Amino acid sequence: MCRLFALTSTEPVSPMVAINALNVMKEGHDGSGVGLYLSGLSGPFAEHPEYPILSGIFTEKGLKRLDGIMDDLGFRPFHSVSIIKSSPPAGTPRRGVYLARAYEPPKAWADMPEAERTAQLVQTRVAIRQQGEAERDMMAFSFWPGVVMIKEVGDPLTVGEYLGLDRPDLHARRILCQGRQNTNYAINLYACHPFFIEGVCTMTNGENTAFIPIREYLSSRNVPGYTGYQSDSEVFTHIMHFTHYKLGLPVEAYKHVITPLSDAEMAGHPDQDMLARLKVLCRKMIIDGPNCVIGCLPDGTMFMVQDRKKLRPGVVGGKPGMYAFSSELCGLDAAIPDRDKTLDFQPMHLDTAYVRPECQEVTICSQLQALPRQR
Amino acid sequence: MQPTAGITPSTLSVKDLPWQVEWNKDTCTLCGRCTSVCPVSAIELAVHRKRVVETTTGLMQKPKNTYSVFHGIRQRTDAAYACIGCAMCTMVCPNNAIRPMRLDEGTALRFHNNRGGHARTRGGRRNAPDSLLDQIKFIRISMLTDPALDAGRHEFELRTLLGRVLPPEQGLKAFQENGWVPAVREIYPLVIGSMSFGALSPNMWEGLQMGVAYLNEEMGMPVRMCTGEGGCPPRLLRSRFLKYVILQIASGYFGWDEILHAIPQMKEDPCAIEIKYGQGAKPGDGGLLMWHKVNKLIASIRGVPPGVSLPSPPTHQTQYSIEESVAKMIQSMSMAWGFRVPVYPKISATTTSRAVLNNLVRNPYAAGLAIDGEDGGTGAAYNVSMNHMGHPIASNIRDCYHDLVQQGCQNEIPLIAGGGIGKNGNLAHNAAALIMLGASMVQVGKYVMQAGAGCVGSEIDRCNICNLGRCPKGITSQDPRVYRRLDPEKVAERVVDFYLAFDTELRKIFAPLGRSTSLPVGMSDALGIANKHAADRLGIQYVV
Numbered sequence: 001m002c003r004l005f006a007l008t009s010t011e012p013v014s015p016m017v018a019i020n021a022l023n024v025m026k027e028g029h030d031g032s033g034v035g036l037y038l039s040g041l042s043g044p045f046a047e048h049p050e051y052p053i054l055s056g057i058f059t060e061k062g063l064k065r066l067d068g069i070m071d072d073l074g075f076r077p078f079h080s081v082s083i084i085k086s087s088p089p090a091g092t093p094r095r096g097v098y099l100a101r102a103y104e105p106p107k108a109w110a111d112m113p114e115a116e117r118t119a120q121l122v123q124t125r126v127a128i129r130q131q132g133e134a135e136r137d138m139m140a141f142s143f144w145p146g147v148v149m150i151k152e153v154g155d156p157l158t159v160g161e162y163l164g165l166d167r168p169d170l171h172a173r174r175i176l177c178q179g180r181q182n183t184n185y186a187i188n189l190y191a192c193h194p195f196f197i198e199g200v201c202t203m204t205n206g207e208n209t210a211f212i213p214i215r216e217y218l219s220s221r222n223v224p225g226y227t228g229y230q231s232d233s234e235v236f237t238h239i240m241h242f243t244h245y246k247l248g249l250p251v252e253a254y255k256h257v258i259t260p261l262s263d264a265e266m267a268g269h270p271d272q273d274m275l276a277r278l279k280v281l282c283r284k285m286i287i288d289g290p291n292c293v294i295g296c297l298p299d300g301t302m303f304m305v306q307d308r309k310k311l312r313p314g315v316v317g318g319k320p321g322m323y324a325f326s327s328e329l330c331g332l333d334a335a336i337p338d339r340d341k342t343l344d345f346q347p348m349h350l351d352t353a354y355v356r357p358e359c360q361e362v363t364i365c366s367q368l369q370a371l372p373r374q375r
Numbered sequence: 376m377q378p379t380a381g382i383t384p385s386t387l388s389v390k391d392l393p394w395q396v397e398w399n400k401d402t403c404t405l406c407g408r409c410t411s412v413c414p415v416s417a418i419e420l421a422v423h424r425k426r427v428v429e430t431t432t433g434l435m436q437k438p439k440n441t442y443s444v445f446h447g448i449r450q451r452t453d454a455a456y457a458c459i460g461c462a463m464c465t466m467v468c469p470n471n472a473i474r475p476m477r478l479d480e481g482t483a484l485r486f487h488n489n490r491g492g493h494a495r496t497r498g499g500r501r502n503a504p505d506s507l508l509d510q511i512k513f514i515r516i517s518m519l520t521d522p523a524l525d526a527g528r529h530e531f532e533l534r535t536l537l538g539r540v541l542p543p544e545q546g547l548k549a550f551q552e553n554g555w556v557p558a559v560r561e562i563y564p565l566v567i568g569s570m571s572f573g574a575l576s577p578n579m580w581e582g583l584q585m586g587v588a589y590l591n592e593e594m595g596m597p598v599r600m601c602t603g604e605g606g607c608p609p610r611l612l613r614s615r616f617l618k619y620v621i622l623q624i625a626s627g628y629f630g631w632d633e634i635l636h637a638i639p640q641m642k643e644d645p646c647a648i649e650i651k652y653g654q655g656a657k658p659g660d661g662g663l664l665m666w667h668k669v670n671k672l673i674a675s676i677r678g679v680p681p682g683v684s685l686p687s688p689p690t691h692q693t694q695y696s697i698e699e700s701v702a703k704m705i706q707s708m709s710m711a712w713g714f715r716v717p718v719y720p721k722i723s724a725t726t727t728s729r730a731v732l733n734n735l736v737r738n739p740y741a742a743g744l745a746i747d748g749e750d751g752g753t754g755a756a757y758n759v760s761m762n763h764m765g766h767p768i769a770s771n772i773r774d775c776y777h778d779l780v781q782q783g784c785q786n787e788i789p790l791i792a793g794g795g796i797g798k799n800g801n802l803a804h805n806a807a808a809l810i811m812l813g814a815s816m817v818q819v820g821k822y823v824m825q826a827g828a829g830c831v832g833s834e835i836d837r838c839n840i841c842n843l844g845r846c847p848k849g850i851t852s853q854d855p856r857v858y859r860r861l862d863p864e865k866v867a868e869r870v871v872d873f874y875l876a877f878d879t880e881l882r883k884i885f886a887p888l889g890r891s892t893s894l895p896v897g898m899s900d901a902l903g904i905a906n907k908h909a910a911d912r913l914g915i916q917y918v919v
Contacts, residue, residue: 211900213896217783217786220783246543262530286892288895
């Protein structure tokens with residue numbers, strides 16, 4: 001089972017805290033990959049939080065191509081974190097440059113509507129990815145303000161130390177981190193969690209048995225960025241994106257999309273009519289688990305949900321100022337040992353647990369409760 | 376045969392017939408039940424003359440002949456009275472002294488069943504025992520990486536949607552603005568397909584309705600049944616049970632005068648309206664109820680005079696194009712029930728199915744598309760239509776589903792698959808395979824008759840006289856002397872039995888695949904087949 005650890009904090013934290021928590025949860029062989037999502041960054045990236053940051057891995061040739069592409073689009077580099085390593089540990093291939101580069105957007109951006117700007121960011125990322133796939137010289141994981149993503153194959157702790165992720169300019173307030181296990185060896189880095197699109201990021205463990213129909217459905221939504229699907233878990237990110245952007249629904253509604261209530265549970269629910277409608281409309285996005293999904297929304301809200309069967313472990317806990325979501329309790333113990341453990345919560349089959357970016361409390365929302373009023 | 380009898384081209388011997396009646400003189404009690412029950416008078420009481428040559432030892436006495444007679448059964452060899460293999464004779468014989476046996480080389484009848492220039496007509500099925508659906512295996516079994524589920528104890532949602540589903544954004548907006556949305560029914564994915572009141576006997580229809588009502592009201596299974604083109608009994612139209620009924624309208628519009636006049640008195644809306652443009656067993660041919668079956672009751676429900684054959688035209692005479700059909704028929708039927716009832720067309724599987732579907736996708740009033748494959752059954756059709764016309768269902772459904780995926784409408788317009796599902800008894804398997812190929816639900820007819828009422832039809836041209844009104848089980852007969860054999864209560868019990876068994880088997884298929892929270896429509900990664908061409912064509916895995 002893949003290990004998941006996410007941390008949300010009022011103060012920036014080293015990504016190694018999350019990686020160490022993963023390491024504590026390690027059982028048996030592990031080395032299929034590690035992925036990191038970092039937002040709420042400190043250091044130079046925080047100076048201009050509105051500048052989009054491109055994260056990816058580039059060969060020397062790819063980096064030159066990237067410069068050409070970004071130059072043509074009018075993006076000017078502002079600050080970069082470039083990690084270049086020559087002697088990778090066993091199991092990790094030798095790559096080029098691990099890059100996180102913030103760009104000053106073109107002047108015209110100031111007058112562009114928000115939707116157009118975000119669409120262009122997604123299209124640019126997808127275009128770089130596609131061009132990179134043809135030449136095998138560029139990999140782009142995210143292109144979004146205030147977000148850095150890092151992915152690599154290998155043991156998470158070894159990879160984290162190898163890449164030197166403890167550096168201050170990668171300290172972040174919100175971190176999602178996954179260590180992959182039990183996956184095959186034809187490893188594609190794009191299959192490493194977490195997955196990201198337009199500020200929405202999620203990671204998952206477990207198999208997604210309804211993957212093929214959901215992938216077909218999402219691919220046909222005509223939404224730029226609903227591509228890839230090297231992992232069956234990428235659909236969870238896109239469903240959240242769809243729920244957030246296309247349906248305009250809050251985090252509490254996500255669970256109603258992926259695991260709707262049964263008719264008996266819905267009877268007498270304050271939002272019965274709306275939920276019944278949602279169940280019909282979003283039927284193709286119903287998942288069948290077993291999955292634990294942890295994610296982060298554009299506003300910094302971090303959440304955890306389980307599938308309908310609740311076959312995976314998952315716990316959220318912490319203290320005001322810092323909360324963590326972990327696929328196993330020992331990970332949480334390692335990261336925040338001085339918390340009140342009696343307040344730890346393991347979301348069950350109806351629950352959504354989330355922590356707002358202020359990090360003051362864990363909110364639990366059961367599907368049996370009313371949805372918050374729509375603005 | 377007498378030595379002086381002439382031999383005509385159509386003179387057949389018993390050996391020329393596909394079904395041969397074996398009769399045991401030693402155990403026969405001459406009770407006569409077999410001859411009286413035979414629906415086609417293939418056997419008759421006969422007096423057989425027997426000669427015995429008696430020779431004694433020695434030379435003094437000459438051998439002599441002794442003539443005697445014995446009474447028994449004789450099988451007629453006239454093509455019009457050929458045995459159909461229904462084995463009712465065996466069923467009624469107290470001593471099991473008689474039974475029909477199939478003789479595969481008895482093919483001569485095939486060349487002589489067109490006496491008077493009339494091509495053979497019959498009821499039944501295609502008579503092709505092979506089934507591509509039966510070859511499909513479910514290969515994606517949950518093992519360790521994701522736990523398999525307990526089919527017996529886990530919760531399952533085995534429901535499907537019948538009706539037009541709007542794209543999520545549009546549907547939610549309509550909800551927020553209190554706008555109109557097309558009617559959608561959540562129903563059980565196994566629907567009793569269209570078999571008309573007329574094609575079926577009153578007892579059979581009553582039994583089915585009772586079974587459906589029991590499943591809904593006692594077992595909580597939202598099972599639906601389609602009427603076929605023959606109207607609907609007036610009391611049912613005005614009862615609360617109408618909500619379990621899909622009313623069918625076809626090119627003959629039989630019974631629709633009664634239905635339309637009953638609308639103001641309806642307590643419930645029907646589940647849906649099915650507009651039949653074609654059926655899989657005889658594509659491009661209209662429905663047919665032979666005059667033998669049009670008695671007073673049938674005639675009054677259908678609004679026609681009794682004793683006349685009722686052929687429906689092959690097409691709806693008032694429509695000349697698909698666009699017009701959608702505009703006229705679907706919208707006006709929707710309007711009749713205030714846009715509260717899903718309306719969908721049913722067509723024969725054909726290479727033009729995709730064109731029909733693409734048209735329906737663009738009309739928000741089209742609630743689905745039912746496609747009936749070549750293995751569908753019928754009450755009456757020409758032999759040639761049944762055997763050689765039509766398109767297999769699997770690839771047709773798959774193509775249509777792929778088209779929907781391409782247009783992003785795969786959750787919006789349900790595909791209803793029919794034709795040959797469970798033809799060899801594998802009902803749940805066949806249904807699950809079609810669902811995973813892209814069907815939202817399946818329709819069955821023949822299986823319902825076989826499992827629900829003991830129809831003896833099989834895929835080797837057995838019985839198949841549904842068209843004559845002489846169904847030996849009383850399933851498709853309109854003669855009270857015959858259909859009183861069928862107890863509606865027992866039919867209802869059997870319907871409930873096979874539905875419950877189907878439900879268990881469906882769970883037994885879905886649970887190991889790790890699926891329980893929604894019907895796995897289009898889960899093609901779970902399917903495999905040991906036939907490379909079929910695998911490529913259907914876009915599923917080739918496994919050996």
